[in-house]
Amino acid sequence: MTGRWWQDAVFYQVYPRSFADSNGDGIGDLRGLIGRLDYLSTLGVDAIWLSPFFPSPKKDWGYDVADYRGVDADYGSLVDAQALVASAHDRGIRVILDLVVNHSSDEHPWFKAGSASKDAPEHDYYIWKPLEGKRPNNWVCLFEQGSAWFPNPPTGERYLGTFTRFQPEFNWREGRLRAEIYGVMRHWLDLGFDGFRLDVATAYIKDELFRSNPFSLNIVPDLLQRHVYDRNRPEVHEIFREMRALTGDERVLVGETYGPDPALAAACYGRGDELHLAFDFELLDAKWSAGAFRSAVERWYAALPEGAWPVITLSNHDRPRHAWRYRGRSVRETEERAKVAAACLLTLRGTPFLYYGEEIAMGCRRIPRARLRDPLGIKTWPLGFLGRDPERTPMQWSSKPGAGFSSRVGAASGDDRSGIGSTGVPEPWLPLNPDWRDRNVEVQLRDSASVLSRYRELTALRRAHAALRQGDIRFLDGGRDLLVFERRTSDEVLLVALNFASRSRAFDLDRQATILLGDSDRPARVGPGSVGLRSLETMVLKLS
Numbered sequence: 001m002t003g004r005w006w007q008d009a010v011f012y013q014v015y016p017r018s019f020a021d022s023n024g025d026g027i028g029d030l031r032g033l034i035g036r037l038d039y040l041s042t043l044g045v046d047a048i049w050l051s052p053f054f055p056s057p058k059k060d061w062g063y064d065v066a067d068y069r070g071v072d073a074d075y076g077s078l079v080d081a082q083a084l085v086a087s088a089h090d091r092g093i094r095v096i097l098d099l100v101v102n103h104s105s106d107e108h109p110w111f112k113a114g115s116a117s118k119d120a121p122e123h124d125y126y127i128w129k130p131l132e133g134k135r136p137n138n139w140v141c142l143f144e145q146g147s148a149w150f151p152n153p154p155t156g157e158r159y160l161g162t163f164t165r166f167q168p169e170f171n172w173r174e175g176r177l178r179a180e181i182y183g184v185m186r187h188w189l190d191l192g193f194d195g196f197r198l199d200v201a202t203a204y205i206k207d208e209l210f211r212s213n214p215f216s217l218n219i220v221p222d223l224l225q226r227h228v229y230d231r232n233r234p235e236v237h238e239i240f241r242e243m244r245a246l247t248g249d250e251r252v253l254v255g256e257t258y259g260p261d262p263a264l265a266a267a268c269y270g271r272g273d274e275l276h277l278a279f280d281f282e283l284l285d286a287k288w289s290a291g292a293f294r295s296a297v298e299r300w301y302a303a304l305p306e307g308a309w310p311v312i313t314l315s316n317h318d319r320p321r322h323a324w325r326y327r328g329r330s331v332r333e334t335e336e337r338a339k340v341a342a343a344c345l346l347t348l349r350g351t352p353f354l355y356y357g358e359e360i361a362m363g364c365r366r367i368p369r370a371r372l373r374d375p376l377g378i379k380t381w382p383l384g385f386l387g388r389d390p391e392r393t394p395m396q397w398s399s400k401p402g403a404g405f406s407s408r409v410g411a412a413s414g415d416d417r418s419g420i421g422s423t424g425v426p427e428p429w430l431p432l433n434p435d436w437r438d439r440n441v442e443v444q445l446r447d448s449a450s451v452l453s454r455y456r457e458l459t460a461l462r463r464a465h466a467a468l469r470q471g472d473i474r475f476l477d478g479g480r481d482l483l484v485f486e487r488r489t490s491d492e493v494l495l496v497a498l499n500f501a502s503r504s505r506a507f508d509l510d511r512q513a514t515i516l517l518g519d520s521d522r523p524a525r526v527g528p529g530s531v532g533l534r535s536l537e538t539m540v541l542k543l544s
C-alpha cells in the first residue's frame with residue numbers, strides 16, 4: 001500500500017534566482033530550471049518547491065509580491081511557467097509554488113490603492129491603526145529590528161509590517177481579501193501546479209485586541225518576544241480548513257509553521273482537515289550528535305496528531321546550510337557528515353525536503369559587504385551575522401567559468417566586490433562559493449564516493465523499499481554516537497544505523513542481515529553479534 005503522493009515524494013526546494021541561468025544575465029530563471037529537470041530526475045526528486053517567481057520589487061527577493069498571478073521578467077513568463085509544469089510532469093515530477101500571503105509588497109496595486117485612500121475598497125485588505133498617539137503595541141519588524149508599525153501619512157494611519165516596511169500585512173479577517181487569495185490559488189491550480197508552500201502560514205491572523213507580546217529570552221529569530229499575539233492565533237485554523245477544501249488531497253499544502261514549540265506546527269494538521277504537511281524547525285537547530293537528532297525527531301513525532309504525516313528537513317533559504325552548520329575539521333569530515341545527514345533525511349519517517357545544493361554539500365561563507373542582497377543580512381552585518389545570502393549562492397554545476405550556473409558571466413571568481421566581472425559582464429547576482437571549481441555536480445557525478453552519489457543511492461533505496469517510505473519507525477538504543485532505528489512494514493524490516501562519531505562504534509544485532517547500503521568493501525551479510533561501524537558510516541540493513 002502506498003500512501004498519498006506527497007507522503008512518498010522526495011521534495012527539492014529550488015531558489016529560482018540561484019539555480020540555473022539560461023540567458024546569461026547572472027540570474028537564474030525558469031528556462032534554466034527546465035534545462036535541469038533531467039538532473040533532478042536522476043537525483044530521484046519527485047517534487048519541486050519553487051521559491052517565489054512572481055513580479056516583485058525584490059525588497060525581500062520575491063517574498064514581497066506585487067502581482068500574484070504573473071511571473072517576474074527576471075525569471076521568464078507565464079508561458080515558461082506552463083512549460084515548466086508540463087516538462088516536470090512529463091518526468092513524473094510535481095511542482096508546488098510558494099504562496100506568500102501573510103503580506104504583499106507595498107507596490108502591489110491593492111496596497112497602492114488602499115494606502116492612498118480610506119475609501120478605496122482595497123483599504124480593508126490591510127491592517128490599519130491611527131497615526132496619532134502611541135503605537136498600538138510592541139510588535140517588532142523582524143528584519144528591521146524596530147517597531148512593526150509604519151506611518152502612512154495620506155490616510156493618517158499606520159500599517160503593520162513584521163518583516164520589512166515593504167511587506168504590509170493582510171487583514172485576513174476581511175472576507176473579500178480571502179476570496180481574492182483563494183482565487184489566486186485556483187489560478188495556479190488550474191494551470192496544473194500541484195500545491196503550495198505557505199509562507200509564514202501561522203501569522204495570517206493577528207490578535208483581535210492587538211495585545212503586546214510578552215518577553216522572551218530568544219533573540220534570534222524572535223527578537224526578545226514570545227510571538228503569541230502576532231502569530232499562532234487560533235483563528236488561523238479556519239483559514240487552513242478553507243484552503244484544504246480548495247486543494248483537496250490531490251494537491252498539497254505544506255506550511256512554514258515556525259514556532260518555538262513543535263506543538264504549534266503539529267496543530268496545523270488539524271483533524272486531517274487542515275495542512276497536509278507542516279515544517280518543524282527543531283531538527284534545523286539540532287547539534288551534531290545522534291542523541292540531539294533523536295530527541296528532536298522524537299519530540300516532533302510525539303507532537304503530531306493521529307494520522308499526521310511528518311516532514312523532515314535540514315536546510316532552506318533562511319538558514320545556514322547544514323553542511324556548513326555541521327562542518328568538520330576537514331573537507332572530508334564535512335562531506336562524510338553530510339552523507340550521514342542525507343541518510344537521516346531520506347530514511348527517517350516523513351517526507352524529506354532537500355534544499356538545492358545540499359546534495360553536493362554546498363557550504364556557506366561570509367559574503368563581502370558590498371555584495372550582500374538580503375535585507376536582514378545588510379541590517380545585521382555590523383553585528384557579525386551572516387544574513388541569508390550565504391545559503392542562496394548560485395548552484396555549482398561544473399568547473400566551467402560561471403560554474404555552469406550561467407552561460408555568460410564575468411570573472412566569476414566569487415571574490416569580486418563590485419558585482420561587475422573583469423570582462424565588464426555581470427557576475428551572478430550573488431558571488432559563487434569559492435570552492436565551486438572542486439565542488440560541483442559534474443565532479444561529483446564522476447565520483448562514486450561523492451556526497452551526490454550517496455544522495456542518489458539513498459533516493460533509489462527509498463524508491464525500492466516501501467518500508468523506508470511508509471514503514472513504522474522504532475528507535476533502538478545506540479548510545480551517544482549511534483542513531484539506530486527500524487523501519488517496518490508487514491513485508492519487511494529495515495534497520496538503519498548511523499555513526500555520528502569520527503571513530504568506530506558498534507551495535508548488537510540479534511539476527512543475520514543483508515547490507516543494502518554500507519561502505520563498499522563490506523561483505524553482503526552481517527550478524528548475528530556485534531556489528532562495527534566505521535567513522536561516520538551509514539548502514540542500511542534488511543533483517544531476515
Ligand code: GLC
Binds near residue numbers: 060063199256317
Ligand atoms: C518566510 C520566508 C522568508 C521571508 C519571510 C517573509 O520566512 O521563508 O524568506 O523573508 O517569510 O516573507
Ligand code: CA
Binds near residue numbers: 024027029074
Ligand atoms: Ca537569467
